[in-house]
Amino acid sequence: MIGMRGPTPPVNAHRRKRLPRAVRSEQLLKLADRLFAERGFHGASMDELASRAGVSKPVIYDHFGSKERLFALCVRRTGEALAEQVDAEVRKETDPRTRLRAGSIAYFRFLQGQLQAWAVLFAEEEARDARFAAEAARIRHRQSELMLELMAETTGTTPSHQGRERLEAMTLAVAGAYESLSLWWREHPEVPPEQLADWLLDLLWPGLEQLMTQLASA
Amino acid sequence: MIGMRGPTPPVNAHRRKRLPRAVRSEQLLKLADRLFAERGFHGASMDELASRAGVSKPVIYDHFGSKERLFALCVRRTGEALAEQVDAEVRKETDPRTRLRAGSIAYFRFLQGQLQAWAVLFAEEEARDARFAAEAARIRHRQSELMLELMAETTGTTPSHQGRERLEAMTLAVAGAYESLSLWWREHPEVPPEQLADWLLDLLWPGLEQLMTQLASA
Amino acid sequence: MIGMRGPTPPVNAHRRKRLPRAVRSEQLLKLADRLFAERGFHGASMDELASRAGVSKPVIYDHFGSKERLFALCVRRTGEALAEQVDAEVRKETDPRTRLRAGSIAYFRFLQGQLQAWAVLFAEEEARDARFAAEAARIRHRQSELMLELMAETTGTTPSHQGRERLEAMTLAVAGAYESLSLWWREHPEVPPEQLADWLLDLLWPGLEQLMTQLASA
Amino acid sequence: MIGMRGPTPPVNAHRRKRLPRAVRSEQLLKLADRLFAERGFHGASMDELASRAGVSKPVIYDHFGSKERLFALCVRRTGEALAEQVDAEVRKETDPRTRLRAGSIAYFRFLQGQLQAWAVLFAEEEARDARFAAEAARIRHRQSELMLELMAETTGTTPSHQGRERLEAMTLAVAGAYESLSLWWREHPEVPPEQLADWLLDLLWPGLEQLMTQLASA
């Protein structure tokens, strides 16, 4: 008789809302996005998420299994949304420089619209936890690959093995420049996305163009 | 067999030296640097630091007051060492491009020599905790300022207010490119610092040079 | 990919049969037997049982009321099946020693055929939870009573009160020997039931026979 | 600043007792013995142990690492104490039957003196958790080995391989008889240890003696 966990009849039965699973999932993901953005992975607690969502913790665990998986999901979702948006805009153009510009604008517009998620991605929070590393790297690499692809399309060549290594390094460096500029942007929100894009293009395009030429002829 | 952390008979009890305060501080800071680098801020525990140092925790608290302050100290120290080294090398040159190259090489050499500390600075770990943000930003800004200074010296002009804003943004973007490339480097340690420096110069110099010209004439 | 227990579209939704209550009960009991045997009382979860049975948890609660009652039912059923089988074989014989031998063989054969249930009965798992004690004792006592009965039949006498106490203790001891040997058997499954029976008879019969004589004459 | 764990100055500073590590360990072990005996492994909570001991949980974790290890320690300690006591008494005698009797009495006396611990060993509680299996088996096997040893000494022979297998099985069966009788004893505490020992000897000795003869001559 000892140690039985008792029935514990629900107390606030009056305000319990029953949402369809998918809807609840979506709601939780959005709230989690925001919470992680605010507090970082370690600072965020499942308790707080539950209370913000107005549900009990088991609901969350039923949906996502663990804090870590929830976090990974948030990050991946955001990363993918970003990539899609950038990709879509890029595909609309043909001229290399114009494409990069379009992509850049899309990038900053996305951040603008998703302030919270943005933080999750690569803000100053502990977003770069070991567990997050994989996802963060995914995103950066995705951007990097997108650029590589564009370059290949543009130059119509595939770089040599050696050139490939350099190219990878450079595109990652470029991705880093974008991230870092994003952080600066947070404190200068009055600057429009187009401005940021143009600045970066002026900074990076000369070098990139030359790089493409070099590698194409190599 | 019974105790978890053992009856704690300090292993080197026989040779436990009563170190002068400054020496002990230095020893602790070095160990902390390493520990944070290995485990990240959250992963590192004061218990482990104490045991690695062979002292009891109160000693650490006596020296640094709190984990957070200890962490901040570590980060700041490393950042300053980096800046100093870069600065020193830069000052040896006069030609702008050569200066940037010298600074870049110094930067990567520093990282190479301080693998651990490097991680503390901006690696994939949770180094970017909210609490760390300030320090991380400090470092980036310091780099950025160094660049601004160089540019000013080089062009012999002070940019307009507007130009100043853009310049700041750009130098931060550049700093981001360096950081990001550093992460890539971790997986390609065979690439020599000079190579990295040259790659980055090829990528960034054209844009930077143009930028300087523009702003100088503005 | 999102949900932990999936959107729970019952896999065999197409063929979910509305089973008559008794059939469903039986099905659930069998699955529960197996589950408890595999995981022990604490390790088994109602969730898993429900999912193995392809029904929702309320169905189970409707049938059995609580985990505890379900467990008790499982144990009792197995215990009764065992007793019946042993009893049946014993009744086929007349000579005391032969009867014991027949019962013993039946006992081990039952275990052999019900590996899972056996574990539920008195294996090394947590089967002996406080809540289980009653049932476990029931089984042991049932065996013990069976033996007492046999002895009475055999000697044709009813022992004195004092003798009765001793007899009870002894038959329980014997039951313990059987259980313990069963555990050993798990690691030596190649030994046939008859062998086990003979070994035990050689060990116990001399003492038992003498005991019967003593008590009969007392 | 968010998420700091704050100092939390001790509240009941007035009644905090500081015990030397070894003393605290011993105290905790004793309380744990009792608690596990009362509630079983699953039923016992570290919280309750802590509150019974008048310390906070971290103290316990500092000493034993985990609930499981604490449990294992309790069980092993008790098992070893039992074995020692039995062994000591046995060694005082030379005649085989007398030795067994002496050991049996020691066995029941130990149980009598350690009611709590006894339950931990093999009572009806969930003592036979998978995690406990190893320890329980250890104890039973230790008893079994002790018997084997005695028999070898007595008969002056080493049984054949085949005989060895049978012997092992039989000694385990005997151990089971002891355990089971112990449980019965709980409800008949008025019966003296000597009585129990004599009953068991009458039951088992004839078979055991014969077994020894057989195996010795084999």
Place this chain on the structure above:
DNA sequence: GATGAATGAGTTTTCATTCAT
């Protein structure tokens, strides 16, 4: 000047059980 012993407050996670549909 340093230590061993201790603590309060949280954290993630799991489960039996039940309501609303």
Place this chain on the structure above:
DNA sequence: GATGAATGAAAACTCATTCAT
């Protein structure tokens, strides 16, 4: 007659931090 959604309670374990010696 059955289900999906939800819950309250608690359990094990960790950590930065500090007092008493």
